[in-house]
Amino acid sequence: MAETQKIFGASIKRKEDPRFLTGRGNFTDDVKLPGTTYAVFVRSPHAHARIRSIDSSAAKALKGVLAVFTGKDLADAKVGSLPCGWLLPGIKVPPHLPLAADKARYMGDAVAVVIAESPYIAKDAAELVDVDYQVLQAIADTEKSLLPAAAQVHDQAPGNVCFNWSIGDKAKTEAAFKSAAKVVKQRIVNQRLIPNAMEPRASLASANPATGDVTLWVTSQNPHVHRLLIGAFVLGIGEHKLRVISPDVGGGFGSKIFVYPEECVVTFASRKLSRPVKWTAERRESFMADAHGRDHVSDAEIAFDENGKIVGLRVKTIANLGAYLSTFAPLIPSYLYGTMLSGVYDIPSIYCEVTGVFTNTAPVDAYRGAGRPEAAFLVERMVDLGARALDTDPVELRRKNFIPKEKFPYQTAVAFVYDSGDHHGALEKALEIADYRKLREEQAQARKNGRYLGIGVATYVEVCGPAPSQAAGSLGAQAGLYESANVRVHPTGAVTVFTGSHSHGQGHETTFAQVAAQELGIPIENIEVVHGDTAQIPFGMGTYGSRSAPVGATAVYLSLQKIKEKARKIAAHLLEANENDVVFEDGKLSVKGSPDRFKTFGDVALMAYLAHNLPKGLEPGLEFNTFFDPPNFTFPFGTHIAVVEVERDTGQIKLERYVAVDDVGNVINPMIVDGMVHGGIVQGVSQALWEAAVYDENGQLVTGSMMNYTIPRADDVISFETARTVTPTPVNPLGVKGAGETGTIASTAAIANAVMDALAPLGVKHIDMPLTPGRIWDAIKGR
């Protein structure tokens, strides 16, 4: 296996890159169909307003305008509400029509759509749609939404409460706090972020009036989920009549999981007009109407015994869900958050209560880490605050409280069973790379010289690879979370892999081909990976939660095993050998002990299709499908260390070094994993230092463009030092855990811990993010 062993685990250049490098990618907005018309949405400028009437006569009169549809038109046509795919006990799910009919509930809520022959005409016409709004009092603030005087977003959700959820043993946790030697409390805000994938969302629907078929190109991370939800719940189109294609997608980070109003409306309009209808978001629309992320306000308490062992963690969180429930909104601040509050620590008692609230803001859903960054930030800040209160080194305190290696699989106090882990291993490696001891010496020296150097450590664990369908179902999922893969071997031995995972930057066309090349011992050039088309792929749950490798690639692997088994049967027959004596290595099927008696994989594939000489009873063809439902989630972990310097006179923060040691189990392509870690780190740094979505008290989005919402640029950040430890997961045969989100999950806390460490001599303990110079300055001045 010398040759092929190198493929799995090798930093192979990506197969998909040449088309992107030469400008021949095929993004949704690049798709051109004859006779295409263009949609522009009319959006509410108010956060909360009753729609008294809509006069579209002037818009309709404009030359080139084909139609204007309003919420009433959709309601009259019996268009359904956008469904919510995760339900918690007692949850309120108010209706969400693709176009608001009675009230607009956030700035940017779509109330009408104009369809015209050109995007320029559509835009002109949208300006002419006259909406008579009765402006209502709005509520945007997370905490204030629960005040009795707050505006009510939905009649169905009194007091703006969408759900109350809790996890953990309340009584046990209370007892732990009563007997604790030290309790540390902190209010922790995890501010709202706006995803801003570089490709704005887009959709193009093309209805064929002759057949009744509709094809929808859409920027989706999960085209089959889009087909199911749009077809079955919103527009009533059978899946056999709706084809969803998600071609090249320019980043998603969660924001392209969800079914949004726009793709439903263009599909509706295309069927009405019998013309293709295209919509491409302008960036200002992405800011207003893409699902946002985070937005928690929490009160956290951590309890220690006299030896510095954590004995309890108690958390009360208010999670802002925005104006409507986005597709997976309830899941994020519950089972992806409260369940991760044990972090990497052996904590005997944890109790967490979450109140999900409606506000007049854009819907909030999964974004880059989704729930886990919020949990990791809270836990890692609390541990650092604990270290400060106990006057011990934060690394020492962590070591003392880690889940010991021999305790895996580890049952946390908050539902999950961690599959595997070696937290000491990752920590020690990171400390060594950073040279922690030397850094502390440098810091001591710097302090003497009046310089504020800070070292921040974050030791994290996250949950990936959703999910065991049965477990997910019992927690409220309205879908299963397996993945499918179809592997088709062609008569010449070339292979097409059809996967239900979807790549929007992750590089599946390469990594999944690596898995196949490894298993079949054939050149990677002979393998094509197809994703993102419901007409070609049997089924799929898509890509999010770092699930493509652990769930999607495993499905590919399992189909390959079936291929190999059948190939072995055919080879045994052709070689007149016993099937058990056939060895499949380096693309050859040979008889054990006589390597000269062999058939190539190509020979076998050809015979599978010629079928002139197959074992009795074996059907022709060489193609298998697998649905893989994982037995558990996976739990990547690691240690990140940040070094910063805070300039006392300006509050400016300079990033000096960043070390990331991650354990994502086995790695298919280290280059790709490193790349995802880099991107994640920058997102986490950015949340700690710069990014924040801000609504004013009237619900106006103040940070509505790239001019006032900070997206980090190349000169804002540095190069990173990445490394790995490898603890394979037992959950899947590849031993892979998922690597898409680790960077984001660890880095926000690492940076915040570093800045607070820098400011420790000034007595500053905690500052809410983003840690802007103004906030630092205020904290230094004791304001």
Add this chain to the structure above:
Amino acid sequence: MTSVTVTVNGASKTHQVEPRLLLVHYLRETLSLTGTHVGCDTGQCGACTVLLDGAAVKSCSLFAVQADGRSVTTIEGLAKDGKMHAMQDAFWQEHGLQCGFCTPGMILSACEILERNPRASEAEIRTGLEGNLCRCTGYHNIVKAVQAAAQKAR
């Protein structure tokens, strides 16, 4: 309607266009050169970067008529005789792209940086790329790619 004549990737093109037609839409819609992307509407993201008479410009911030009589290079025009430009190859080698959406603009800006300063330092490369946003890569490998291309040109 106004007539514009632009040399695009070496070939002269003449079209009647609306005066308000943006250069990026002229490239994408009129010429079907969809490698030039639109990532924002405020001239902030650089996804639409092309070379206008050799200088990197944001084609979303220019009208097609402003390119009249001038020469535009888009990402489609960078490879020569089926062979990738050294910068394209460096981005491939160093994994300077993930989703690929920012890539065309990033590569053209990077070409201009090295054109002006073949010995650009990491800091100079970072400053030079300041007008191009990438949400996937964290810039680490993009910077490495530009450094690698510079190294190779020496």
